[in-house]
Amino acid sequence: MTLTIAEVEHIASLARLNLTDAEVARFREQLSAILDYVAQLQALDTSDIPPTSSVLPPRSVLRQDEPHPGLALDALLANAPQVEADQFRVPPVLE
Amino acid sequence: MEELASLSLLRAIQGLRRGDFSSRELVAACLQRIDRLEPRLHCFLALTGEAALAQAVQADRRLSAWRLSPHESLPPLLGVPLAVKDVLCVAGVPCTCGSRILENFIPPYHATVVERLLAAGAVLLGKTNTDEFAMGSSTENSAYGVTRNPWDLERVPGGSSGGSAAAVSARLAPAALGTDTGGSVRQPASLCGVTGLKPSYGRVSRYGLVAFGSSLDVVGVLAQDAADAAAVFRTIAGYDPRDATSLDLPLPDIRLDELGTGSLADLPLKGIRIGVPQEYFIGGLQAEVETGVREAIKTLEALGASAQPVSLPHTQYALPVYYLLAPAEASANLARYDGVRYGPRAESDTLWQVFRRTRGERFGAEVKRRIMLGTYALSAGYYDAYYGQAQKVRTLIKRDFEQAFGQVDVIAAPVTPTTAFRIGEHSDDPLSMYLEDIFTIPANLAGVPGLAFPVGFDRQGLPIGMQLIGPYFGEDQLLRIAHAYQQVADWHTRQPTI
Numbered sequence: 163m164t165l166t167i168a169e170v171e172h173i174a175s176l177a178r179l180n181l182t183d184a185e186v187a188r189f190r191e192q193l194s195a196i197l198d199y200v201a202q203l204q205a206l207d208t209s210d211i212p213p214t215s216s217v218l219p220p221r222s223v224l225r226q227d228e229p230h231p232g233l234a235l236d237a238l239l240a241n242a243p244q245v246e247a248d249q250f251r252v253p254p255v256l257e
Numbered sequence: 258m259e260e261l262a263s264l265s266l267l268r269a270i271q272g273l274r275r276g277d278f279s280s281r282e283l284v285a286a287c288l289q290r291i292d293r294l295e296p297r298l299h300c301f302l303a304l305t306g307e308a309a310l311a312q313a314v315q316a317d318r319r320l321s322a323w324r325l326s327p328h329e330s331l332p333p334l335l336g337v338p339l340a341v342k343d344v345l346c347v348a349g350v351p352c353t354c355g356s357r358i359l360e361n362f363i364p365p366y367h368a369t370v371v372e373r374l375l376a377a378g379a380v381l382l383g384k385t386n387t388d389e390f391a392m393g394s395s396t397e398n399s400a401y402g403v404t405r406n407p408w409d410l411e412r413v414p415g416g417s418s419g420g421s422a423a424a425v426s427a428r429l430a431p432a433a434l435g436t437d438t439g440g441s442v443r444q445p446a447s448l449c450g451v452t453g454l455k456p457s458y459g460r461v462s463r464y465g466l467v468a469f470g471s472s473l474d475v476v477g478v479l480a481q482d483a484a485d486a487a488a489v490f491r492t493i494a495g496y497d498p499r500d501a502t503s504l505d506l507p508l509p510d511i512r513l514d515e516l517g518t519g520s521l522a523d524l525p526l527k528g529i530r531i532g533v534p535q536e537y538f539i540g541g542l543q544a545e546v547e548t549g550v551r552e553a554i555k556t557l558e559a560l561g562a563s564a565q566p567v568s569l570p571h572t573q574y575a576l577p578v579y580y581l582l583a584p585a586e587a588s589a590n591l592a593r594y595d596g597v598r599y600g601p602r603a604e605s606d607t608l609w610q611v612f613r614r615t616r617g618e619r620f621g622a623e624v625k626r627r628i629m630l631g632t633y634a635l636s637a638g639y640y641d642a643y644y645g646q647a648q649k650v651r652t653l654i655k656r657d658f659e660q661a662f663g664q665v666d667v668i669a670a671p672v673t674p675t676t677a678f679r680i681g682e683h684s685d686d687p688l689s690m691y692l693e694d695i696f697t698i699p700a701n702l703a704g705v706p707g708l709a710f711p712v713g714f715d716r717q718g719l720p721i722g723m724q725l726i727g728p729y730f731g732e733d734q735l736l737r738i739a740h741a742y743q744q745v746a747d748w749h750t751r752q753p754t755i
Contacts, residue, residue, distance in 0.1 A: 177632040180617030200577035203646050213648030217704030223501040237365035241599035255608045
């Protein structure tokens with residue numbers, strides 16, 4: 163199975179990744195090879211097998227609804243590339 | 258003075274308490290050795306020498322006071338230097354995850370494991386190199402340069418916790434924290450000739466660990482031997498209310514230094530049933546690795562254990578399952594790196610382009626590859642065939658282990674198909690690099706603990722490792738067996754000449 167250039171570009175767009183043409187070509191080849199390799203899973207009959215999303219036993223992890231101190235605002239904003247009025251500043255979302 | 262750096266963690270604790278040397282001297286010895294060898298090895302991404310010496314002076318004060326009234330108890334790791342993989346947050350110290358997308362990130366808080374080490378009196382030497390976001394098996398995917406294997410500088414240390422493994426192997430630090438999503442503690446431990454513990458999923462808090470594959474990631478330990486690994490493991494393990502995936506189960510008391518498992522004649526492993534899975538002794542396995550592992554199993558039998566074949570029939574599917582599930586989880590976890598809240602930003606006119614440019618310019622090739630693969634596996638139309646099917650096969654792999662542990666107490670197997678490979682050997686072919694993890698991934702998928710330790714050397718003088726895999730929350734058993742082995746074998750005491 164070989165992915166098309168358009169498919170690779172679509173995945174990159176879903177993943178919010180700008181890729182160069184060289185990257186698109188390389189990933190097309192490498193991802194196709196990896197998908198061929200993982201296709202061996204299709205041979206297994208799993209019709210009556212439940213999926214495992216976590217190995218932990220299902221349980222409630224709710225805590226008491228009590229206020230407790232969190233991290234300081236300035237400590238959290240300190241790593242941001244742009245801050246204004248105690249908020250993260252970004253360019254327009256809509257053009 | 259530099260020879261103090263070669264002491265095992267437990268010997269160092271003993272020496273500090275007796276007053277044979279001070280924590281300041283011990284820390285200075287490690288820093289001196291780091292200073293001398295780091296240009297050749299590149300184990301560290303950040304060094305915190307000054308803070309470490311200040312911590313050591315404080316520890317020395319406490320130790321002197323204690324020697325005057327030794328009835329008081331001391332924090333278990335007081336004055337001992339340790340290193341931490343650069344995917345775990347230490348407040349105030351840069352955390353890059355080996356990535357340019359976090360090149361200027363300084364965490365405002367400690368990971369719980371770091372907090373526990375500090376509360377236990379440990380002194381932090383620095384942050385160790387890793388494949389970018391722990392994705393890799395060689396540290397070649399670090400954006401900040403490869404770490405070299407202390408046994409052969411032209412070879413990789415393994416990965417992704419390669420900086421931690423190489424640092425312990427070269428005696429730059431007595432022990433170090435690593436993380437293991439598909440083998441990232443055990444594989445570098447094996448390639449560097451040290452002992453590496455991957456605990457059970459849920460045993461150690463991941464609060465403050467930068468997430469990669471959340472259903473698989475665990476924090477583990479790299480150390481000179483099983484007794485040292487046990488001492489660090491006891492410190493970091495246990496329930497943490499800040500991590501909803503950590504379990505509130507009692508931790509068995511593992512003080513291997515105080516166990517009397519001294520000699521062959523004592524048969525310390527009497528009654529232990531070791532399973533040897535045929536699926537782990539396959540084509541492509543280096544003959545010397547197979548011989549080393551089989552010899553080690555004979556030694557365990559001489560110590561009283563019995564060995565028998567077991568089958569884990571779905572082993573061959575573990576790798577394809579992993580390379581769907583881990584990238585899928587990674588693609589979601591790494592969505593947070595968007596140039597808004599932390600990390601550098603590639604400026605653009607629209608937010609959409611800020612995301613795409615920042616991520617496109619700052620992520621390395623392997624991270625992009627996995628994000629792409631994971632996004633594809635989760636995308637509309639492919640979800641059931643890829644992600645859903647992989648989750649079902651994961652169930653089969655988990656059941657394999659449950660069935661095996663109905664017959665045996667522990668499973669013994671190779672850690673990696675070969676000893677350390679050359680830098681660049683797999684770099685053009687991602688699939689061949691993925692095959693490095695073929696024997697370590699099943700334990701992550703099943704959530705069970707694994708322990709790697711050295712059992713010999715090949716003709717080129719490179720370490721050979723063996724792994725023990727145990728039932729869920731059975732770390733104590735693994736550590737006891739490896740400890741008994743290390744009482745009669747001396748592979749773990751050998752040091753590379755650099």
